[in-house]
Amino acid sequence: MSDPVLRTENLTKRFGGLTATDNxxxxxxxxxxQAVIGPNGAGKTTFFNLISGLLKPDSGRxxxxxxxxxxxxxHEISRLGIKRxxxxxxVFNQISVMENxxxxxxxxxxxxxxxxxxxxxxxxxxxxxxxLEQIGMTALAHRIAGTLxxxxxxxxxxxxxxxxxxxxxxxxxxxxGMSPAETERAVAKIRELARQVDIVIIExxxxxxxxxxxxxxxxxxxxxLATGSPEEISNHERVREAYLGRPEDEDYxxxxxxx
Amino acid sequence: xxxxxxxxxxVPWTIPALINDFWVSVIAEILIWSLFAASTNxxxxxxxxxxxxxxxxxxxGMYGVGIGIDQLGLSFWPAFGLGVAAAMAMAxxxxxxAVRLTWHYFAIITVVFSLIFYFLAVSMKWLTGGDDGINFTxxxxxxxGATQWSFADPNFQYFFxxxxxxxxFYLMHLVIGSPLGKAFMAVRENDVRxxxxxxxxxxxxxxxxxxxxxxxxxxxxxxxxxxxYASATYMFYHVSGEGxxxxxxxxxxxxxxxxxxxxxxxxxxxxxxxxxxxxxLIVGTMAILVVIFAPKGLVGLWRDILDRAMAPRxxxxxxxxxxxxx
Numbered sequence: 001m002s003d004p005v006l007r008t009e010n011l012t013k014r015f016g017g018l019t020a021t022d023n024x025x026x027x028x029x030x031x032x033x034q035a036v037i038g039p040n041g042a043g044k045t046t047f048f049n050l051i052s053g054l055l056k057p058d059s060g061r062x063x064x065x066x067x068x069x070x071x072x073x074x075h076e077i078s079r080l081g082i083k084r085x086x087x088x089x090x091v092f093n094q095i096s097v098m099e100n101x102x103x104x105x106x107x108x109x110x111x112x113x114x115x116x117x118x119x120x121x122x123x124x125x126x127x128x129x130x131x132l133e134q135i136g137m138t139a140l141a142h143r144i145a146g147t148l149x150x151x152x153x154x155x156x157x158x159x160x161x162x163x164x165x166x167x168x169x170x171x172x173x174x175x176x177g178m179s180p181a182e183t184e185r186a187v188a189k190i191r192e193l194a195r196q197v198d199i200v201i202i203e204x205x206x207x208x209x210x211x212x213x214x215x216x217x218x219x220x221x222x223x224x225l226a227t228g229s230p231e232e233i234s235n236h237e238r239v240r241e242a243y244l245g246r247p248e249d250e251d252y253x254x255x256x257x258x259x
Numbered sequence: 260x261x262x263x264x265x266x267x268x269x270v271p272w273t274i275p276a277l278i279n280d281f282w283v284s285v286i287a288e289i290l291i292w293s294l295f296a297a298s299t300n301x302x303x304x305x306x307x308x309x310x311x312x313x314x315x316x317x318x319x320g321m322y323g324v325g326i327g328i329d330q331l332g333l334s335f336w337p338a339f340g341l342g343v344a345a346a347m348a349m350a351x352x353x354x355x356x357a358v359r360l361t362w363h364y365f366a367i368i369t370v371v372f373s374l375i376f377y378f379l380a381v382s383m384k385w386l387t388g389g390d391d392g393i394n395f396t397x398x399x400x401x402x403x404g405a406t407q408w409s410f411a412d413p414n415f416q417y418f419f420x421x422x423x424x425x426x427x428f429y430l431m432h433l434v435i436g437s438p439l440g441k442a443f444m445a446v447r448e449n450d451v452r453x454x455x456x457x458x459x460x461x462x463x464x465x466x467x468x469x470x471x472x473x474x475x476x477x478x479x480x481x482x483x484x485x486x487x488y489a490s491a492t493y494m495f496y497h498v499s500g501e502g503x504x505x506x507x508x509x510x511x512x513x514x515x516x517x518x519x520x521x522x523x524x525x526x527x528x529x530x531x532x533x534x535x536x537x538x539x540l541i542v543g544t545m546a547i548l549v550v551i552f553a554p555k556g557l558v559g560l561w562r563d564i565l566d567r568a569m570a571p572r573x574x575x576x577x578x579x580x581x582x583x584x585x
Contacts, residue, residue, distance in 0.1 A: 052455060078457035090455075092448035103441045107456040112439040119436070160456065 003065070005030035005168055005198045006051065011060035013046055013222075020046040022222035024060070028215070033194040035201050035213035043222040044202045045087055048170050052084050053077040064168065079108065081167030085157040085174055087202075093146035097137055097156055100145050101128045101163055108164040127163060135159040135189065151182030158189065162197075169193065171201040175208060187212060210234065267421055271414045280413070284485075287417050289518075289525045290424040291481050296505040296517030297431060298474035303503065304512030305435065306467040307447030309362065311499045312353065312369030315376055316346040316472040318494030320479020325393035325489025326386065335398045335409075335484075342480035343473060349376075350472020351465075358464035361450070373496040380491035392490030410484050420481055427477055432514055434470065443467055504542065508549045510556025519557050 004027040011024040021043040028034045036044050049055040051062055053074040061070045069077055092100050105124050106112065119125075132138045135155050140148065145156060154174055161169055174190065175183045187208055193199060194212075203209045209216065209230075216233045218225040226236045233239055266273070267286075274282045295317055302308040323342025327333040333341065353372045360368055380387045387393065399407040400419060410416040434440045445453040446463050454460050483489050492498075501524075502517075509520025524542055531538040553560040 054451070054455075073459075074451075074454035075457050075459045078455055084455060086452075086455075090449055090452045092445055092452065094448055095444065099441070103445045104456045106438045107442060107445065107453070107458045109438065112437070112442050114437050114439040115430075115433040116438075117433075117436045118438045118441050121438070164457070 003030060004028055004063075005065055006200065007063040007066075008047075008050075009061045009063070011047075011050060011062065012058050013043075013050055013055060014058055019222050021050065021057075024219075024223060026217060026224055026227070028200060028217070030065075030198045032214035033190075033199050033201065033212055035203060035209045035216045036219060037203065037206075037209055037216060038219035038225070041221075042219040044219055045172060046222075047219070048084060048172050048200075048202065051077075052082060052170060081165075082170065083161040083164065083166040083168070084170035085154070085161055085172055087172040087176065089150065089153045089157055091145045091153055091156055091160065093144075095145060096142050097145055097148070098128060098132070098141040100156060101131055101159055104160040105163045131159045131163045134162070136185070149182075151178040151186070154178060155182075155186065155189075158186070158193075162193070166197055169197050169199045171199060171203075173202055173204060175203065175205060183208070270421075271417050283413060283417055285525065285529055287420045287485060288482075289522050290420050291478050291485060292502070292505070292525060293518040293521040294424045294427055294481070295475055295478040296502045296509070296521050297428065298471040298478065299499070299502040300506045300511055300513075300517045301431065301471045301474060302467060303506060304510075304516070305440065305443045305447060306464060307361075307450075308358070308464060308467070309366045309503075310369045310468075310471070311366050311496050311503065312357070312373045313471065313475045313502055314494050314496060314498035315353070315369075315373045316350050316475035317479035317482070317498065318376070318380065318489075318491065319346040319349045320476035320481075321483040321489040321493060322380070322387060322393070323476070324480045324483035325388075325395055328398060329393050329395040330386070333398075335400045338398070339480050339484075342483065343476040346476025346479060347469055347472045350469045350476075354465045354468035354472070358461060358468055369499070370496045373494065373499060377491055377494045377496075380494055387489075387491060390491070392488050392492070394488045397484065397487055410487075416485065420485065423477060423481055427474055428514065428518075431474070435514065439463075439466070504546050506556075508546055508556055510558030510560075513556065513558040513562075516556050516558040523557075 006028045007026070009025050011021050013020045024043070024047065036047065038044055046055065050057050053069075053072055053076070056071055061068055063069065064080060064082060067080070069080065092103065095103075102118065102124060105127055106118065106121070129138070132141055135158060137152065137155060137159065140152060145153065148156065154177070158171070158174060161171075171190065175186050178186060183205075190199065190201065191212060201209075201212065213230055215227065216230055217227045218233060218236075218239050226233060226239050228236065270286050271283055274286065295313065298313050298316070299310060302310045302313075320342040323345035324338045327338035327341040353369075357365055357368045357372065381389055383389070397410050399409040400415070401408045408415045410419070442453070442458050442463055445456070445458060446460050450460050453463075479493070482493070505520035505524055506517045507520070508523065509518065510516025523545075527541055528538055531541060549556060555563075
């Protein structure tokens, strides 16, 4: 259980003169809900992009359960069981909720049948209905995804990440932009999911992070500032200094990042 | 739908009775060009790739037939096969490069491919006949002993084209509803998300490109038999542009949109061009109006009207709200 589910070695990514992740070596243990926090521009989303293959690192390596996945393409990484949600919510906007889930489920098959009707696949139908229920969206199954509320889109995205039985779930600010009620629902859902699958979550809302996470990694300017349990982090002097001691205002956070 | 099918099946008798024989071949031509527009539609309407290069594959279909019969002495079916195979091979080769790109870069590279092969076809006189093209004598399609069927018989020609086009549309219908077709739509909607759910976006785009090459190739081969010649004129990207306009006006992303658009414009061309040489002004005006007022094309507009007529009053507000979303 203590084997790392995700490990990076000296991971570096630069955008022009900006170093987004700087020689990042971290190791995230499985079976625990891992959170990555840090001020804006700390390199959190870049870190996710490097893992999921949307970006290629300038140097360094990424290991998923001791398998080197550096440089694999996004769909190859996805097929290994690493699924993610995006900070800017990303679903298939012009088709229904159900079709979104349907396509996602069928995408995990090696062979896409070119002539048989997609709707005739009973196993997929059952799984789609199961996930609709799980994310509480059965009533919205036939709504066009682009017309959903922001919170529902976020929930759908989580459903899409779930439907193919992932081994590792990367959630990039899953509750950003949600109403308090939606947040509560999402947090409960994430906590429930964490019992079945390894989760790494990026989140800005400190209350949520400290309520959810077993381990927290704090990034600042592309490097690790601290790792530890929520208690250790909240008592960590440099983290408090850089981050937590100030009011949770974006401007202050940015100042802290620049300091 | 049934009325439409019944009409198509009785064209060789009803049309000469109502108008004249000439319109039977116009309808055959509409069918062929509808198939060509369907190839543009498969790429633009279902995978989100704006191709200005479909004429290239149409041209390869034509030349495959023309060169096959005229220079290699092939009979009907091998020549047909050669045309379609040549179109698909060309689609594969150009697709390997083109589908790495998207949007305007993709559109530009398809134009470039089209231009390169257009000028090659014009200059390689020994193979393609240059500007004059290739005229060939029709081989029979089927022959059993002394009885032969060939395109020389207008009825046979019409029904052969109808059957081939219907078969292609049926295949496209199957593909659209299949897991593969759903994956195409996922790529169209959001390619980043598509890759994150495990779809190989590059391979899917290439598959669609080759399938579109098949449709355009069949259309080109049919058109070669229909016109008894092959010419580089039909390889020019201007022809691709026409297919695109027919598709968009008819309704991109709908199976029958290309048929509607093609029918409309070819009828306009045939009727108006005898009286007025600037008939393309009408085409242009209509295209602009449709793009502005019915972005889903005429088929999309028709469906919206049907939905609105069917929807009970209470739901009407909701359904219009849904439709105005991008």
